[in-house]
Amino acid sequence: MLQVSFIRNNSELVKQRLAVKNFKDIHLVDEILVCDDERKKLQLEFDITQAKVNVASKEIGTLIAKGEKDKVEIAKQQVAGLKETLQPISEKLAVIEKLLNESLVKLPNLPSELVPKGTTPTDNIIVKEGGDICKLYSSAVPHWDLIKKYDLVDFETGAKITGSGFALYKGKGAKLQRALIQYFLDYNINAGYTEYLPPFMVNEASAYGTGQLPDKEGQMYFMPADNFYMIPTAEVPLTNIYRDEILKEESLPIKMTAYTPCFRREAGSFGKDVRGLNRVHQFDKVELVQIVHPDKSYTVLDEMVEHVEQLLKSVNLRYRILKLCGGDMSFASALTYDFEVYSAAQEKWLEVSSVSNFETFQTNRMKIRFKNENGKMQLAHTLNGSSLALPRIMACLLENNQSPNGIALPEILHPYFGSNIIS
């Protein structure tokens, strides 16, 4: 969330940037400023009165020590009077603070200057295309047919065990999935990321910290008996490792990677493009998270994009990189690049990674700070990116590499998979 002090000093800029995100409730900005002024007034009033109470209470202590009982009674009555005036002030203060916070939490992050204007995915800008165009033979089929043919994934039994959208990987399908996870993690570790294996459920504070709450609770699976949320991405547990911590400036950047399954209810969006592995409720993903110095975050964003691009190249998939327009960006992001791979048999681009800079949006919520060289407290920046979301990668690998003899895997996967072909 944005800092009130920043909004106060840059209210026009805030409104103007929010418009780029097509944010409707611009009036919240002015309401926040009014609330904050009121809060300050009340706080000051409260502090002054409370200070008097504190002084009087100390006096009572010394009066008791001296044994002046009459004066003690008078002083006690004075304090009682002060506390009566304090009562309504603190009630008002609590109300205004709640109001202020509710409004603050509704403001999305400001898009960076680099974000293109636009409202829908068609306004996203293709910044790069790469990888070889793959030529399919005439009787090539989509991955859902290949999955059946080679018995790699069983959706029917997944639905029997759990429900629709829960895939049961099997045999070489399960092994390929494991090989991809292993390869992606190794690739990230080689680039200096520390591997984690975090909990797959998080508490409310963690879901709030990365911005899933209070906005998107409908998109997460919730365990009411314990108040836990199933993670929609490893970003949530990874970033929350450093919640409420004051870091040493020299410990930045912090680079983390983790494999986790991701759980998404897909409420509202289900029914569209759900065939095969295109959209499922539980999928595997290897994630990258960095916590960095604010001066470095856009350089790091470029590095992460480059990192993911090289990974896609190494598995020989045709890809393109999109810079998301204001209207298609997530609530918490300041700048996002999406990666899509080309599914040759479906003749469709599938999103497999999203790399974002959140600037201070998450760290302000989570209070991840460091002391800068002047000894001042400063919020760090966070970034994250997928490397990569597995099901769609698998779909494209199967489709684009199919031949009458089987599915030839990219060379880099051979040692991980233990074979060069699925047949």
Added chain:
RNA sequence: GGUGAGGUGGGUGAGUGGCUCAAACCAGUAGUUUGCUAAACUGCCGUACGGGUUAAACUGUACCGAGGGUUCGAAUCCCUCCCUCACCGCCA
């Protein structure tokens, strides 16, 4: 799940109602001293929101796991919850 012991600043750890605006030590930091390495000594060393100031200085309030309560006054007493550790039970 049961019983017990705990949760205090970056770390260790004292503090059972007012003399604690949290001791001491360690780490950190600035300086002094001494040929170097290093040691000794001295000062500084929490966060948030305010007031104040050109900026400081200075200053108010809150915070000792979280939230309530008792009291003129709570780290300290009471209640609820969370977490950690130990043992027991159950279990992969």
